[in-house]
Amino acid sequence: MVNQQIIGDRAATPDTRLSPEDLAVLRDSLDEQRLFREEQLRQIATPSRTDEPSRRRSAAQTEVRVTLAASARMVLADVEAALARMAEGRYGTCHLCRRHIDRERLMIVPQARYCARCQQVREAGR
Secondary structure, eight states, X not given: OOOSOOTTOSOOOTTTSOOHHHHHHHHHHHHHHHHHHHHHHHHHXXXXXXXXXXXXXXXXXXXXXXXXXXXXXXXXHHHHHHHHHHHHTOTTBOTTTOOBOOHHHHHHOTTOOSOHHHHHHHHHTO
């Protein structure tokens, strides 16, 4: 059963919708996240100076690098998708219910695809 106290589960009012200033702040945040993840992926792909060609990485180190890279690629894809939605004028709309995603939620998770209610329903279904 889904918890009935869902953050952001209210009708979109003027204070929960995005202003042009909000969009600019969110775009900057997404651009910053994109640059961070791209740099993170470059660092993961580049062997450190302490790595010697003759020395093998342990299986655990390799697994950590692979997991970090996969996570960074996933977040990068989410960020790029959010930037594409902004460019298309679809940013801030839930992919499931088509309601506006609350401003508060987007300020915390700017790449959010779902409103709080739909996100909780998706997570409960896993």
